[in-house]
Amino acid sequence: MIGRKLTEQLLRDGRLSGREISKMTLQDVVAPAKPANAGFPVETLAGDFALPGVAEKLVANRPEMIFHLAAIVSGEAELDFDKGYRINLDGTRMLFDAIRLAGGGYKPRVVFTSSIAVFGAPFPDAIGDEFFTTPLLSYGTQKAIGELLLADYSRRGFMDGVGIRLPTICIRPGLPNKAASGFFSGILREPLSGKEAVLPVSEDVRHWHASPRSAVGFLIHAATMDTAKAGARRNLTMPGISATVGEQIAALKRVAGEKVAARIKREPDHFIMGIVAGWPRNFDPKRALALGFTTAEKTFDDIIRIHIDDELGGQFVN
């Protein structure tokens, strides 16, 4: 989803880092849609990037910029141990190794989407930039390992990596996925489209959110920033908005009314509750702010308005 939105933005801009984009390759496990009206050649590839030889093909043309967003999401990586490690750890390492072994001084910028799931409870009130990574999910473990590899491969000069720990993206458009965090978007997205949504946790659950528009902004800034300023510490917690589920629902009521918010059904789910209990609630992302990362929203109400504007053509179902 973020990949699609990033692609749309790059197609609109036609430029990155002040230079024209000359070519784009889109790779996913299922064939990505071929964009219409692209101002430059776009190649689409379908396949498993964690199979031997696939990453080598992806870097054979030496792209100057690589966005690595591929991942098995948290709930699925928890349920399927082997699949999560194969894609999230081995796949990431195979990509980094393909870059390392390409030779001839090849050193692309690599933007890796990590996650706040690298952190595990108990937490301070706001997690600072030097707080340790003790994930309580295999997904978070795999992302934390990807961060370590990215930093080491960058330190050794094989690539110029930036890891960005995305907040939970809210409101995620489209159909529900297998992410344990899916309900944070579902309880807003579905009611705004006239559908019921299930809330599996209590309203006092606090979490860290950013809009898809912010996420695309983070990715583009990570691709264009001066990495020298980040030094060896290339994995950054992105800014976001800390809100409880209750505050999310209150924002929904303010923006869309009581009738929309009444479409949320409370159905406690202990599997989801157990996962979410170990998740971060709030951050103090000083470094990312100092390095120029900014959010598109100031309040949770803005997050809902961005969804209505960007996904629903300005209209929700009352």
Add this chain to the structure above:
Amino acid sequence: MIGRKLTEQLLRDGRLSGREISKMTLQDVVAPAKPANAGFPVETLAGDFALPGVAEKLVANRPEMIFHLAAIVSGEAELDFDKGYRINLDGTRMLFDAIRLAGGGYKPRVVFTSSIAVFGAPFPDAIGDEFFTTPLLSYGTQKAIGELLLADYSRRGFMDGVGIRLPTICIRPGLPNKAASGFFSGILREPLSGKEAVLPVSEDVRHWHASPRSAVGFLIHAATMDTAKAGARRNLTMPGISATVGEQIAALKRVAGEKVAARIKREPDHFIMGIVAGWPRNFDPKRALALGFTTAEKTFDDIIRIHIDDELGGQFVN
């Protein structure tokens, strides 16, 4: 070296966790010496534990306790990228996977020796238990990844792991190895044996040390402690002594005299200086202390006396 000393201790004790040791298997890349007068059967195996199938054989007899100390040391892992990742990352993961896949409820205690090289400068005055891991060496990266795997495999119930971040072991007996930290021991060990030693860094370099006797104590405590008290955070910084090279030399003078200390030759080495500049200097290891880990020494003078007692039969070369 630590493995040999641990073996000697276990042979002397004949017991662990209040139970008699019924069997011991020693594995190393070169055949470990078969201990004389063991009170229980000891099998010795030589080979590369990171080759396919080797780890499976090691766990086939379902040892209740596994000490994983195998590693390519820091200097060598920095010089040989592939070898370091193959042994320190892949080897560790293959061992953990062999345990995971053994089946039948097998869940051994696994003690993994990590390293303070998981931390990278800049540091606070004393590194606390919640400080983040930003290694500045491939070795530290590989150890940090091992820690993450250990925690996740333990959380999922495949094993009962404890990772211990050893201080730099001082005085390491025997011949110099390829560790970039080798000189911390060399400048004491060689002069105490009547030989010259090279000091490649300046005397104001501060570092974190523990004796081999302490290291064996840490390993045995990690093998026998109640891991429930550690919760999900199973990787612990071990206690140690913070000392500058100048303080080390002053201790050598106090314990062994000026003549011994005069055998240290200053020969600055910029490769070593560059590596050591990113290393930790001091820690505040509250959690390990609260969980019962203790050092055998109170001062750096004790560290030198322990070497003279344990390695030199109480005598040094004046």
